[in-house]
Amino acid sequence: xxxxxxxxxxxxxxxxxxxxxxLKILLALIRDPRIQVSELADxxxxxxxxxxxxxxxxxxxxxxxxxxxxxxxxxxxxxxLAFVTLEVNHRELDAVVTSLRQIPNVLEIHETSGRGxxxxxxxxxxxxxxxxxxxxxxxxxxxxxxxxxxxLHSHLxxxxxxxxxxxxxxxx
Amino acid sequence: xxxxxxxxxxxxxxxxxxxxxxLKILLALIRDPRIQVSELADxxxxxxxxxxxxxxxxxxxxxxxxxxxxxxxxxxxxxxLAFVTLEVNHRELDAVVTSLRQIPNVLEIHETSGRGxxxxxxxxxxxxxxxxxxxxxxxxxxxxxxxxxxxLHSHLxxxxxxxxxxxxxxxx
DNA sequence: GTAGGATTTGAGCAATATGGTCAAATCTCT
DNA sequence: AGAGATTTGACCATATTGCTCAAATCCTAC
Numbered sequence: 001x002x003x004x005x006x007x008x009x010x011x012x013x014x015x016x017x018x019x020x021x022x023l024k025i026l027l028a029l030i031r032d033p034r035i036q037v038s039e040l041a042d043x044x045x046x047x048x049x050x051x052x053x054x055x056x057x058x059x060x061x062x063x064x065x066x067x068x069x070x071x072x073x074x075x076x077x078x079x080x081l082a083f084v085t086l087e088v089n090h091r092e093l094d095a096v097v098t099s100l101r102q103i104p105n106v107l108e109i110h111e112t113s114g115r116g117x118x119x120x121x122x123x124x125x126x127x128x129x130x131x132x133x134x135x136x137x138x139x140x141x142x143x144x145x146x147x148x149x150x151x152l153h154s155h156l157x158x159x160x161x162x163x164x165x166x167x168x169x170x171x172x
Numbered sequence: 173x174x175x176x177x178x179x180x181x182x183x184x185x186x187x188x189x190x191x192x193x194x195l196k197i198l199l200a201l202i203r204d205p206r207i208q209v210s211e212l213a214d215x216x217x218x219x220x221x222x223x224x225x226x227x228x229x230x231x232x233x234x235x236x237x238x239x240x241x242x243x244x245x246x247x248x249x250x251x252x253l254a255f256v257t258l259e260v261n262h263r264e265l266d267a268v269v270t271s272l273r274q275i276p277n278v279l280e281i282h283e284t285s286g287r288g289x290x291x292x293x294x295x296x297x298x299x300x301x302x303x304x305x306x307x308x309x310x311x312x313x314x315x316x317x318x319x320x321x322x323x324l325h326s327h328l329x330x331x332x333x334x335x336x337x338x339x340x341x342x343x344x
Numbered sequence: 345g346t347a348g349g350a351t352t353t354g355a356g357c358a359a360t361a362t363g364g365t366c367a368a369a370t371c372t373c374t
Numbered sequence: 375a376g377a378g379a380t381t382t383g384a385c386c387a388t389a390t391t392g393c394t395c396a397a398a399t400c401c402t403a404c
Binding site: 018020023026027030031033034071073076078081083097100101104105106107108109110111112113114118119121123149150151152153154155156157158159160161162163164165166167168 | 190192195198199202203205206243245248250253255269272273276277278279280281282283284285286290291293295321322323324325326327328329330331332333334335336337338339340
Binding site for chain 3: 218219220221222
């Protein structure tokens, strides 16, 4: 049985479990996707050979979408994605943002126009965990109201290439 | 004067202009951030030496945030970010998504619960361009209503590292 | 059109990284 | 304790990197 990178059939799609070495490699790759394998080995505290085979496996498992920085959190069991709109007491906005940043399930924060003041991207393993995180957010001093929208299905994952191609054709 | 990677002081922050070689390099890096410099040179149709110096410059300009896949579109002059919620005739949802995908300014699409049916991340150089894109979207058959929210300021750009670190500490 | 400045190119070179193998050592779970 | 898998360290051939340099090319401004 493999300790790291085990596949489970529990979630909707295939799910993957990572051990500490995998995590360290992923974190290093997020920091710098062009890091070399030998440095990766140092960071993870394993032999270069091991780092190399781990990297290969991570790529094959498509946790790393095409060798790079993007990580498929769904494969790790984070299946629930939600967008939360927060109404915030303006005087305490900075403090609210600071608190939000400390929650690992908060992936993105934008200040917005319109009714709500903050837009937050939230991820969780299941609705129960999401509920816990939402409670945590509502307890933050300065947050007056929240509205949660579930992302049921991703029709287009973040992409910038078409915009760049368009830029190439038109700006020049 | 440099043709490529010229800096302008026009926008709120510094702005950068890219030529075709820069674009091709960026697109290749988005596809695979770990691509090697010699392949990069082939893709862009320049000498390896040139690719190497272009890459170095792109990294220094921080268009590539830390050498990797993420691209700072703000530096290219795309300063307006908006979240659009679309109400869609369910029967035509797939067709709407297909149309949306063809618009380069559409960076992300999710099907959501709640009132609106689609959540869309939109980017534009200015509010005028945004207006044009919105009009284009409203012309799509099947779209019945739209609501636009502006992202005035990003308090936290997309990040996954804290979640992964948390995963390391708790899941195991 | 030409001069001057910047960029690109091709070549060449040393240092390093990669990808692969292998046997021994280690780890994990039964 | 034993079987199976993984890791390690060593080794090797090959490929890649980072660098220099002079010549060629491109671009802009005059």
